[in-house]
Amino acid sequence: DVKVTQSSRYLVKRTGEKVFLECVQDMDHENMFWYRQDPGLGLRLIYFSYDVKMKEKGDIPEGYSVSREKKERFSLILESASTNQTSMYLCASSSTLTSSQETQYFGPGTRLLVL
Amino acid sequence: GQNIDQPTEMTATEGAIVQINCTYQTSGFNGLFWYQQHAGEAPTFLSYNVLDGLEEKGRFSSFLSRSKGYSYLLLKELQMKDSASYLCAVRDRSNTGKLIFGQGTTLQVKP
Secondary structure, X not given: XXXXXXXOOEEEEOOXXXXXXXXXXXXXXXXXXXXXXXXXXXXXXXXEEOOOOOOEEOOOOOOEEEEEEEOOEEEXXXXXXXXXXXXXXXXXXXXXXXXXXXXXXXXXXXXXXXX | OOEEEOOOEEEEEOOOOEEXXXXXXXXXXXXXXXXXXXXXXXXXXXXXXXXXXXXXXXXXXXXXXXXXXXXXXXEOOOOHHHOEEEEEEEEXXXXXXXXXXXXXXXXXXXX
């Protein structure tokens, strides 16, 4: 059974703080993703990684950075949190078998509030 | 550009059938996924279509027409627990498994 875990379910931070969101998967997946989800906007891709130490910008990377030092772990970093980064953050992982119905598996989400 | 459209909200009655439509315009196509997401929870996989036609899985079915850029999710014998958001997502042709999501359809099932 695939398991994707995120370090926190709820987080409250102040404007200007550096924020780390951690994601760990136990299925040896090559691909990992960070999304944010906002009402009316759906899931938007921030960054993704297809291998250790590799990263690619998604649709809304501004204000974020990522780190993938180990295959199972993908970290999202908010260098200087701002109130417009208040959102639900979802991590996902998938294998590279993209010719199949191999789907993305999601973590439980981190609801971040920036004051 | 990349665009996926779904209705924002739908309401249906317990025991009824509901169809949630999704239209897409993407630069590449390598499969379409439907996810279910209950409030405050993570999305969970429901169905996958890569060829034209209908895929049936219990009370849920999903249809794809690649030439029309169109899919629908059909839910039969609706139950109260089916109240959730339903997300349509298209996978691109890269080997990263990257998905493009629609904004989701919130379904409310009433007694």
